[in-house]
Amino acid sequence: MNNPYSNRAWWLLLPSLALMGFVAVIPLMAVLNYSFHDVFTVNDAYWIGLEWYAEIIRDPSFWASFGRSALFSAIALGVQVPLGIWLALLLLKMSRFAVPVLMLVALPLVVPWNMIAGMWLTLINPEIGLAGKAMTALGITFDYKFNALHTWLLIVLADTWHWIGLVVILSYAGLSAIPEPYRQAAAIDGASRFAVFRHIELPRISGALSIVILLRFVDSFMIYTEAFSINAGGPQDATSFLSLELAADIGSYTYGRAAARAMLNVLIVLTVAWAFVRIRSSERVR
């Protein structure tokens, strides 16, 4: 790109900067400030430095929920990203059906988040749910309340149902922007299907794909609404993720500790995002 260099472009960013300053930067600074205080009320707070951070880091239950969140994120990304790309690749060959299929996978994206759990729990309810009745008839017991594996399975299933559309839509958008001659040239050179994907398609959709991976990473790592509505962290904390612990702190009015916990979460997420962006840009240079 040979765009002209002009710092007057900053004027065009002014509305965005003002808006982000008010709704994101100021609140984030306020969280940072609370995290160094023991907060009784907003006007009655004592500076305690890094004590909250020390307390949280020494607490084994923090590391346990960190592990659970990381595992959930790994499963969600590991299932949804390859599946979504594969579906988008299949769809590319049958462009006549692309629009209806994209509309289909977009459906779960417009469901209010608190109802995702509501819909799935109703579906597997043994008395009124279609899947629940079917499982009872087949003699399968699915006990998401007390069997940790089943709770995990349900959350992964609901999350995949919810978000697979985002991966398919953005991958398809990237893939269909690749001019057809690129693929034809590769085919003439005798490249295998995998080689075409690896060397032609993947680099051209890597921008869209990084957005998908980062969005899916943060939303799964910080999963709250679905996990809370399905089993509120149970059974016995087996699905107690980082955001559920944070919400519990906010709910019990320990604002200082909640703020420190929130800052730790932000730091983890941003470190991963930063590393990801660095790795990607160093690959591009090579």
Add this chain to the structure above:
Amino acid sequence: MSIRGVTLRIVVFSLLAIFILLPFAQTVLLSVTLTLPRDGYETGSLTLLNFIEVFKRPDLRASIGNSLTYVSLNIVLCLAAGLPAAYAFARYRFTGDRHMLFALLAFRLTPPVVLSLPVFFLFAHFGLINNPVGIALVHCAFNLPIAIWILESFISAVPREYDETCFIDGHSTPSFFFRRLIPAIAPGIGVTVFFCFIFSWVEVVLARILTVTAGKPITMAINALYGFQTDIGLVMAMTVVSLIPGLAMIWFVRNHIARGFVIRT
């Protein structure tokens, strides 16, 4: 395509359709089923009473209006602030542009739960609690970065010469934006509106914390229906109603999301 390839595709997409549609089928089915006894009707019978109930209850009706108000407002804000910013990123290089892109990414990745507490105090100070304007503003924290990325990719796809020709033709900057640029990237605007909509309409955490006594969004109205004896049919009817604007949105952008765009990081 070989016969095997065709069969594979039919099987894969049929399974996908079943997987996606099953929870919706369940929801629609229950929404037309009477699940709590009402005078003169037996539970389990097929009925439209649940939907009539949704539109009879003032709290449910109001919540639909509230949600539509803040989502529309959020979309307008994101486009108004996002378009000039996207234009700057697409057309110029300037000191700190890469850092700004990463800062936007960082704020999109900040979990809403983290911001909920200070946002409440800050917005209470400005009288933005129980007010759709408050929710519309706070949703910009994660929607504005998305809007800028998507608009940037569409503006970059328009050749520079297009802008230059317009300016030579005597367009002023505002006239160029409204009469030339926006029509040229109309599909991009549609895609942006769609993504702002799907993240704002469905968001729960911030919308809940900013509505204490009034201005409840549709998501909270559904939550309030759960109780000691939940009328699950009514809950599902309300869910179906909450899906209608989303379905309309998908219908409007269906051709644009399939056409292809590339987001650059």
